[in-house]
Amino acid sequence: MQRTVFFISDSTGITAETIGNSILAQFEGVQFEKHRLPFIDDVRKAESAAARIKTRYEQTGTRPIVVNTMADRSLGEIVAASGGLMLDVFAPFLGSLEDELGTKHSGAVNRSHGLVDFEKYEARMNATNYALAHDDGIDVDYSQADLILVGVSRSGKTPTCLYMALHYGVSAANYPLIDDDLHKLELPAHLRPYRDRLCGLTIDAQRLAQIREQRRPGSRYADLQQCRWELQQADRLLQQERIPCLNTTHVSIEEIASKIFDRFGIERTMF
Amino acid sequence: MQRTVFFISDSTGITAETIGNSILAQFEGVQFEKHRLPFIDDVRKAESAAARIKTRYEQTGTRPIVVNTMADRSLGEIVAASGGLMLDVFAPFLGSLEDELGTKHSGAVNRSHGLVDFEKYEARMNATNYALAHDDGIDVDYSQADLILVGVSRSGKTPTCLYMALHYGVSAANYPLIDDDLHKLELPAHLRPYRDRLCGLTIDAQRLAQIREQRRPGSRYADLQQCRWELQQADRLLQQERIPCLNTTHVSIEEIASKIFDRFGIERTMF
Numbered sequence: 440m441q442r443t444v445f446f447i448s449d450s451t452g453i454t455a456e457t458i459g460n461s462i463l464a465q466f467e468g469v470q471f472e473k474h475r476l477p478f479i480d481d482v483r484k485a486e487s488a489a490a491r492i493k494t495r496y497e498q499t500g501t502r503p504i505v506v507n508t509m510a511d512r513s514l515g516e517i518v519a520a521s522g523g524l525m526l527d528v529f530a531p532f533l534g535s536l537e538d539e540l541g542t543k544h545s546g547a548v549n550r551s552h553g554l555v556d557f558e559k560y561e562a563r564m565n566a567t568n569y570a571l572a573h574d575d576g577i578d579v580d581y582s583q584a585d586l587i588l589v590g591v592s593r594s595g596k597t598p599t600c601l602y603m604a605l606h607y608g609v610s611a612a613n614y615p616l617i618d619d620d621l622h623k624l625e626l627p628a629h630l631r632p633y634r635d636r637l638c639g640l641t642i643d644a645q646r647l648a649q650i651r652e653q654r655r656p657g658s659r660y661a662d663l664q665q666c667r668w669e670l671q672q673a674d675r676l677l678q679q680e681r682i683p684c685l686n687t688t689h690v691s692i693e694e695i696a697s698k699i700f701d702r703f704g705i706e707r708t709m710f
Numbered sequence: 711m712q713r714t715v716f717f718i719s720d721s722t723g724i725t726a727e728t729i730g731n732s733i734l735a736q737f738e739g740v741q742f743e744k745h746r747l748p749f750i751d752d753v754r755k756a757e758s759a760a761a762r763i764k765t766r767y768e769q770t771g772t773r774p775i776v777v778n779t780m781a782d783r784s785l786g787e788i789v790a791a792s793g794g795l796m797l798d799v800f801a802p803f804l805g806s807l808e809d810e811l812g813t814k815h816s817g818a819v820n821r822s823h824g825l826v827d828f829e830k831y832e833a834r835m836n837a838t839n840y841a842l843a844h845d846d847g848i849d850v851d852y853s854q855a856d857l858i859l860v861g862v863s864r865s866g867k868t869p870t871c872l873y874m875a876l877h878y879g880v881s882a883a884n885y886p887l888i889d890d891d892l893h894k895l896e897l898p899a900h901l902r903p904y905r906d907r908l909c910g911l912t913i914d915a916q917r918l919a920q921i922r923e924q925r926r927p928g929s930r931y932a933d934l935q936q937c938r939w940e941l942q943q944a945d946r947l948l949q950q951e952r953i954p955c956l957n958t959t960h961v962s963i964e965e966i967a968s969k970i971f972d973r974f975g976i977e978r979t980m981f
Contacts, residue, residue: 442811446979451968454732456980461725461779462803465815473979477968504810508732524810531802532733539775539795540713544736557917561924563963567869574842598838601872605963646828653832691981692834692876697722697748708717708744709727710962 441470443495443503447488447518449510452477458528459506471504479509485517492521510546559710562608570604573612579629581612586703587633588613589677590640591621591669592660593650595687595695599640602692607700607707621672626680638699639677639684644670646688712741714766714774718759718789720781723748729799730777742775750780756788763792781817830981833879841875844883850900852883857974858904859884860948861911862892862940863931864921866958866966870911873963878971878978892943897951909970910948910955915941917959 444463446455452475463471474495476488492503505523509515519525533544572578574597581587586609588596596613603609620627630637642650644667651661659665677684683702687695700706715734717726723746734742747759763774776794780786790796804815843849845868852858857880859867867884874880891898901908913921915938922932930936948955954973958966971977 440811451964453964453968453980454728457725457728458799460980462800462807465781465800465804465818466807466811466813467816467818468813469811475977475979477972502810504807510736524806526803526806528729529733529736532797533736535795535797536733536737536775539773540711540737540740542737542739545738547736547738560962561921564869564921567872571842571845571868597842598835598876601838602876605869605873605876650832650835691831693722693724697724701748706746708746709724709731 440468441472441499442501443472443474443499445474445476445488445492445495445503445505445523447476447479447505448508449480449514450477450508452508455506455508455528459526462506462526463504479514479518480511482514482517485509485514489518489521492518492523496522559608563605563710566604566608566610567601569610570600570612573610574600576614578612579614579627581629581633581636583610584612584633584636585609585705586611586699587630587637588640588699589616589630589637589682590642591616591647591666591673593647593654594640594642595692596640598692599687599695599699603696603699606709607696607705608710609700609705609707616669616673616676618669621669621676624672624676624679626676634680634682636703637680637682638702639673639682640695641670641674641677641684641686643686643688711739712743712770713772714743714745714770716745716747716759716763716766716774716776716794718747718750718776719779720751720785721748721779723779726777726779726799730797733777733797734775750785750789751782753785753788756780756785760789760792763789763794767793830879834876834981837875837879837881838872840881841871841883844881845871847885849883850885850898852900852904852907854881855883855904855907856880856976857882857970858901858908859911859970860887860901860908860953861913862887862918862937862944864918864925865911865913866963867911869963870958870966870970874967874970877980878967878976879981880971880976880978887940887944887947889940892940892947895943895947895950897947905951905953907974908951908953909974910944910953911966912941912945912948912955912957914957914959 446452446459448455479488495503503523506526508528590596592615600611600613603611647666648663717723717730719726750759766774774794777797779799861867863886871882871884874882918937919934
């Protein structure tokens, strides 16, 4: 079964997509064809969005699902005229929050991913610059690091560091364990002073070989035996040094980051 | 007025935080002290979360707001016993979707940011590697670029490219306009073949000077006059070449990315 979904928003549409995807993930047998309709913030745009939803309804013969985060109710009514099934994300919660907080909601365009707070922006930027400068062993002065991820090449360190920096302002460095470290089974000297900030990443050997094969086809680097050896040695080294280690094979960047924060007691909230 | 908010989830907590922040942003006069409680997926953890919420209730004398995305209702009941105001994010929508789709929801732990789809993961990784390799004019072969951001140093190009790569798998390069380009008022030769994929970023001069001052205090680079001159020349160049241009001063990375996608008709949905 396939159904069409529209994420509609007066701003970026990120909230609509995030909650929409979470709810739809609960319906495992259904395939969803997803469309994003951001910045729908006036009558003309709402009418054009409604026309698009209606067209899809006619084409598919089943009514589209519309995940709506527009703050303006009158725009919602224009879109509802398309015949789509409207899921108004904020509506169920605003009433009880108004009662609880004793104040009316502003009804302003949803700016949670919009207007920028300079201080927060700087924290994101600084952490992102930090992650870039301390990626892949480029700069090995880790004195300012919140966290240092270690693991063999292609175990997921770089994207995890970038994600933690961009979304949480966490200054995360990463250091690739190379053959020399893995032969000696010794932590490189520049990591030793920061042992309590080290977190290992590992991955299944087959998956690692597959990722490396895509990058350097037919190389020793991508050879399954080589991958197995590197991962075994890395595991031994991390165990010996009592460094926590997470397996990235079946989890997303978001989940790895959350698990690391959980492990290290980092409670920063998202930007 | 200050209120405590807990984002509680059986997975990463990203959905809870995203929708929670959007709803709370509607109440402008209230300060929220925010806590994330991820991976609450068994009775023991739920009881411990409830105890924490209850303690905060007693400390502050006002009941905490609990934004809940746990799929298991019995865990929700344990947490509700804390006395917090429960906002169950999924509950209002599951019934109407079950009716619409003619199938029950799975009740499985919310894995929308969890289990990884290898194909999508690869798209994210490849795009992130692309953004890193084509950051800041490092590699100027733009033949595989989906988009190329141009602008003066510190106008927001790098974080925007990384965000678009990590979350949408868009291969975004960026090229910094340097004094030489700005004096000549000519598009660098390696950009010319890809004119239809170019997007300019600009920023207010005062803000730019402030960002640069933080990076290189007292430098010519951070001088307000220098920033003004660079931005004016960049604007002239982009106008002359009819390249669209967005101002990043007051908007977040997420909003800049969404606006660029909108402008270039890129409709990819988030990972």
